[in-house]
Amino acid sequence: MARRRAWRTLFLALLASASFAWSAIYQFDVAPTQMLEILWMSLSVVALAILGAALLLLLRSLFSRRD
Numbered sequence: 001m002a003r004r005r006a007w008r009t010l011f012l013a014l015l016a017s018a019s020f021a022w023s024a025i026y027q028f029d030v031a032p033t034q035m036l037e038i039l040w041m042s043l044s045v046v047a048l049a050i051l052g053a054a055l056l057l058l059l060r061s062l063f064s065r066r067d
Helices: 001-027 033-065
Strands: none
Touching: 001 033
């Protein structure tokens, strides 16, 4: 049951993001290239956050080993 809710939440989040992009482009005359730039910047920040968390986990696992 929890898995189904997670997929539904992901689907609704993607749908909300798509509707935000649509309304920005067609209702407020934002250039599609500008929306793509915002998308790439957002994805870059998320990727950097994931890489930073992975690096911190790696460092934590290396320094917490007790031989």
